[in-house]
Amino acid sequence: MKSLDFDFIIIGSGLAGLVAAYHAADHGTVALISKSELDVSNSYHAQGGIAVAIDKDDRPENHFQDTLTAGRGLCDHDAVDILVREGQQCIQEIISCGMEFDRNENGELFLGLEGGHTHRRILHAGGDATGKLMTSFMLKKVLGKKNITTFEYTVAVRILVDDGHCYGVQALQFVSGENILFKGRATVMATGGLSRLYTRSTNPHTATGDGVALAWRAGVQMADMEFIQFHPSALSLPGEDAFLVSEAVRGEGARLLDVNGERFMEGIHPLAELAPRDVVAAAIFRQMKKTDASYVYLSLKHLDAKYIRGRFQSIDAHLSRLEIDMTEDLIPVAPAAHYMVGGIRTDLWGQTNMPGLYACGEVASTGVMGANRLASNSLLECLVYGKRAIEKARRNLQEPKKTDNTPAPIFLNKETDEEFLSVKNELADLMNSHVGILRNHEGLISAFEEVNKKSLKYNAPSNDYNHHKIKNLIDICRLIIQSALVRKESRGGHIREDHPEESAEQTKHIIQQLGKEIQYEPVRITK
Template sequence: MVQKYLVNFDSRELPQQEAEYLIIGGGIAGLFTAWAAAKAGASVTLLTKRTVAESNTDRAQGGIAAALGQHDSPELHMQDTLVAGAGLCDEDAVRILVNEGPERVKELIDMGASFDRTGNDLCFTREGCHSQDRILHAQGDATGAEILRTLSQNVAALASVEILENQYVVDLLVTDNTCYGVLAVDQISGQFRIFRGRVVVLATGGSGRLFNYTTNPEVATADGIALAYRAGAEVMDMEFIQFHPTSLVLPGAPRFLISEAVRGEGALLRNARGERFMPQYHGMAELAPRDIVSRAILSEMAKTGAEAVFLDLTHLDPDKIKERFPTITLTCAKYGLDITKDFIPVAPAAHYMMGGVKTDLWGETSIQRLFACGETSCTAVHGANRLASNSLLDGLVWGGRIVQRAAMVLENRLHHKPEFYCDQLRPTPDIDFRELKKKLQQIMGEKVGPLRTAQRLAEALAFFDRWSYLQSHEVRETSQMEVRNMLEVGGLVAETAMMRTESRGGHFRLDYPETAERWRKHIILKR
């Protein structure tokens, strides 16, 4: 029997806590939702898996896209988003993103976010597939860190918001297709607790750690999607994974992101022979959509037998480069690279998931009172391939929309508070979960990476089938729970990638290299 929980528990025996909003996740999506909810007069409890500082938001270098420039418009931003999305964007969602986005960014500025300026004017740069310079950035290449600083300071100052760190959410508490809260465990004390919320918001971020090479932090283990799927929510577009073309490849160094903005400022890609190659793959050359650049890099690596290609900034003004990209300059210097004189070795790495928990245009999932926003959600706003720097904007826009929508939900009071329990799970099996996690990441990287085939996907699915028996066993440690969530979501990615017999955006099948009009549709899975 497939179980909907990871542990045996009885809510009547556990401490319980209640808030109007229960928000899971402390990146841009969770923090902005908390801020907007508190401003609307609600009480908020925000749970983070580790600290607020640990999220993909903190690592976002390039910036945030918004049509605020003199020659820009929401219509142009919409067209660029649709082109990148390869025919699978929900046009209504894109229209909302590009029209509501500028106001949300202005709210960030009013809160104290300090974006780079020339005099009084905001600085804008360009990234792949953008027709205009519309990317705002902060401290050169530390945009996410500046946004996180601004939001966390503003949220911490609100008396109606309680932020609880090191709280690992184990499962959602759902009955009769209504979410009443979560079961969580305090990672310091080991104490299990019930948190109830009249509105529950999943803002748990991404799933990059499913792969052996990723730009994502350790916390990005697809927890939110796994929670929602186990509880019976619909998930959509799980096959579409964006691999960032340029992550640092050096012995002993993490797969550090080298922002697309570097290419936006004029950096060139060269293969192991020193030849520039992107013009022969796409008319936009280095600024082609990310999936095209990633595949071009993999093709050049295969041709030359090299483990990387190179980013060349040596023809650009050294002082301007150091000022524009201080984080990248310092990180590379730590490993002996002077980016103004040396080529930077790079290769693709898992970066962003276009799919996730399916929501409507207000962030509401298929389960009542359960909402989702940011990377863990899927409105189809990004289609098959996210336009660069739309992700931070996505978190802001749908965080705000959830609060607008949830006002109606809060009017309908919950008259009963059901209890929850599970007593059917067998003891934890004696296996090495750390080794299992490594194997899973290796399988995902080799079989479900940027280049897929039926045979590779079948081998991946066989791996997930082999471990499916774990669903009838409980796991008490959070590191084991992460592996269970990764098995759940990795299996969904492999399954949908096998189903989609075409290539589109972030999903490329070597055995079905063409895009097929009959596949201009979404794969939705529900347990």
Template sequence: MWDALVIGTGIAGSTTAYLLAKQGFSVLALTKTNDPLESNTYYAQGGIVYKGPGDSPELLMQDILQAGAGIVNPEAARIVATEAQVAVNEVLIEAFGIDFSRNDTGGFDLTEEGAHSVRRILHALDSTGKTIQEAAISALKKIGIEIRSSYHVIDIITLDHHTRYPQRMYLPPTVLGVYAYNQSTGKVEKLLAKNVILATGGMGQLYLHTTNPRGATGDGYAMAYRAGARLINMEYTQFHPTTLFHPKADNFLISEAVRGEGAVLINKYGEAFMGRYHPQKDLAPRDIVTRAILSEMYATQEPCVYLDIARLGKEKIQSRFPTIYRKCLDYRIDITVDPVPVVPAYHFSCGGVYTDMEGRTTIQRLYAVGEVACTGLHGANRLASTSLLEGVVFGRRIALFLGRTRESWYEQPYQDIPEWKETGTEELDPALIYQDWALLKNMMWNYVGAVRTKKRLKRALVDLKNLREDVEDFYRDARISPEIIELRNAVQTGLIVAQHAWTNRESRGAHYRLDSEEER
């Protein structure tokens, strides 16, 4: 048994695991990928909020509140704004040893992004996430944390759902561990822990177009829901305005930092259009930029708009954005000369598993951190470059909280937890898996996408409920496998998002209802 079991090895999970281990906790980190580097964090280009000239916690908090469209949890915003610099210094710079990009004077080369008042974004050229993830995993290995790859968590073990303990109905809902499928052995293992930390990332693969990697299938939301945890703000699904529009590009993200450095969105006529939609023009909040791009696409009958990066100059482009420059060249687009075709894609969930400021969910000993969690920091729309920061700040807070409260832990009836019982015997039908994923992705994109209506959401609820029933039958009958685990989680999470979107009749931030009489 471990003191802490961390599910996910991105920036949030790695921060939590590292700081727990440094306090003497026994820690097991699980990832369903075959390489712990593979995570949403790895693909983050832009950067992480720090502190710039003329900056202050009050100014950062103001920007977070402004971007969040009126429903940011002010306590979460205050904590992140006041602890940002300390957390980045302590974890990323000192513990993980990351050397972010520097300017000519030797200081940090801070950049600006949408809806920020000042230049305050730390970066490592345009591959910040890759740099952070490599350093984080290296740090975990260096201090001896056990990382198990290719482990797919099926469900969270709870006192009331899984134990045979006769007095369980008199005790509060409590987590005791997880059941996880070990892909290398083909067996399901019972992994017991005194604390479980969900750091499973997001749900981008539910959508037809996404910036997220293959593993973002909404696992943490679905597992927490089945365990009985509270989820909030799930309708606030953020779309990134600019991904490369190319049939072979697989929605490669063009970082917001490009616009922060002066790139401009134009339509097919070469007109800079963002001034018609928001005073901050190309640096407006993401939800506004996304809808502006969609409006221009509909008005011009074009499948994309364009990003004029060439105005930055060849030298700056090649030195500041080498990854984007090389990637576009792979598709025969020279961004030092040609406008880049871009379209919006699903990017981030502002909602998630409800937690307090120490990462505690509504189930005892279950914590959540990073994108899967919701402290209310992002409100209805996330401020750029706060996702990596959120993982560091709240991962650190969870570790410190558990360190302070270790003596108050009490014993649980771990002996009453049964081993996993395999019930399914059928082989998976790959045609059904493929078709169910295709149905889900198209439903979410068309009915629960960047623009929603009552009719679309009603259709989504009917279709998703039917799909969930089919997939649950499929899950019960089939032998356990990564494919059925992910599909089951994805469909459940999609239904949760649709239900939250249906219930919320107002338009706010990333939840935009075309037929709403209330818009904020």
């Protein structure tokens, strides 16, 4: 088995991984590992923008409070404070490096408004192509660094652990079928989310939670896995993917109507369509049940057509291909799994409970997101915490491990492709039915039992990559379900029909770790 040595190993090429690789390159050699092409990630598909309090009428304190409000009492105050304050500096740095955000006719930065924000603070690039342009910008910067070596179509299959320390990862190269040991003095997980675990998802097909499963199996702590954010407005057409219609569309005044043409958000929340995502998604879901429909409508008929087409060029182009005029036609939308709010538990510097292993981006639970992510905070978290993870890692680089332990190889096997797809689809349907927007004890227990049945079938050790992926999916489903069963309340992205109210006693993080009982961690409150 080939072995390659680097100072830093970065797993994932979304914005968090690219930021981490860029900063790590100033302190040593870097391996950047991507499961697919380097530009395939949730970050790349982010339409809404990036939130930062830079307007003269806005302050970090306002952004801080809006984040806490959206997070429903589960945000760690110190983590949010770091985000909103250091985020300003990170934005200025990326602009000074040449990143261009949209500006108005006076040359001033254009600031949009999205759900949960009390001020216009959302920076955009290319209208609704912010993620694409930011990711492409950082990728160009990364490719210009001589001591970064990139590995596309290479998937991490095992975290290498010796005496409780991470010393790298085992990876499988899809093109050659070769197993590679990437040995490093610091390893950073930036593998993104897991929302492809659900039938309807806005995520690319690569977002299957690999990083969560690998870290869990290695003994790393997970936090708040019950909180899955469903984006309220994903296109709902037969035979079409759940294409995301950005929240910024509602920020510009779009209205939600049920199938009878009735506007319904005004009586549910003071901010109506601009309420936090958990509120809007749940309201849409309930309205769909009430009207016996599989979607609601998004209407922009009352808005300036020329402005809307210019502001949302990518969305307009996509809908036009489907013969939908976003300025004249009602757009059918329904919630879709969008963002993993919890994840690998880290400290304020991206450090996990395992020495040598760090995490940043969507895969990490830094304490910023609480029970519900505030819109457009995710790209900012990538900038801030991707950089902080490297700041911590470079100061704590481990001595290279001289272990002779060689793990068993993982092999590609085309004959089990259909088996994997079948199990994946069964699990996705199960999660959608019982662990979706609305949950209850009976449904969660039913899902847990079904997942355990699957687990028994795939318990035996296997060198088959498809079986490895099935085990990953099973582990992740079980983590989410177990955490959802324990949290007997409704809060943020976790809504229990049998426990509809928030419980003050459950204002705490749920921590899961392999081989240990569930732990509870208090929310960190700034004094």
